[in-house]
Amino acid sequence: MTEESPRLLDVCRDADYLKTEEYALKKAKEEDFLKQKGKNWTIVRPSITYNSERLRKW
Numbered sequence: 899m900t901e902e903s904p905r906l907l908d909v910c911r912d913a914d915y916l917k918t919e920e921y922a923l924k925k926a927k928e929e930d931f932l933k934q935k936g937k938n939w940t941i942v943r944p945s946i947t948y949n950s951e952r953l954r955k956w
Contacts, residue, residue, distance in 0.1 A: 905929075 907926035910916055916923065932939045 905926045906922045
């Protein structure tokens with residue numbers, strides 16, 4: 899995947915699914931909102947949100 903790869907929001911045609919707040923859809927909508935502001939933004943995702951017990955396990 900690259901910055902130019904299509905997002906789920908751009909290619910999905912399931913109207914019911916597009917109404918949901920699923921993570922990938924919500925994130926894409928938030929990215930669109932930031933792009934409309936016309937500035938460069940950086941989204942930081944800390945690896946530890948609350949404490950060491952909340953690390954994502956792969």
